[in-house]
Amino acid sequence: MGGALFIPILLLLMYFMILRPQQKARKAQAAMLASLDVGDDVVTDSGIYGTVSDLDGGTVFLMVADGIELKISKANIAKLITYDGITDEA
Numbered sequence: 001m002g003g004a005l006f007i008p009i010l011l012l013l014m015y016f017m018i019l020r021p022q023q024k025a026r027k028a029q030a031a032m033l034a035s036l037d038v039g040d041d042v043v044t045d046s047g048i049y050g051t052v053s054d055l056d057g058g059t060v061f062l063m064v065a066d067g068i069e070l071k072i073s074k075a076n077i078a079k080l081i082t083y084d085g086i087t088d089e090a
Helices: 002-034
Strands: 041-044 049-056 059-065 068-073 077-081
Touching (some): 002 077, 041 059
Antiparallel strands (some): 041 049, 049 059
């Protein structure tokens, strides 16, 4: 009888320890991307820091220095930077 309970318990553990945290992280990332606005300071997946200068659907124009603007995919924004001591909203 103990063997019959092993697999369902293992599946429940896998759900709560692996799948659910991943789902929550994906939802938080999607919410952060949806709230992205011009003037927000962000970090890309590749570690580039910049300020959002324009949004065009799935494209973000990122000001990285005076006169230097990068055109990147919105999905490549990793973190929204805030200056209240917390730098990771994702």
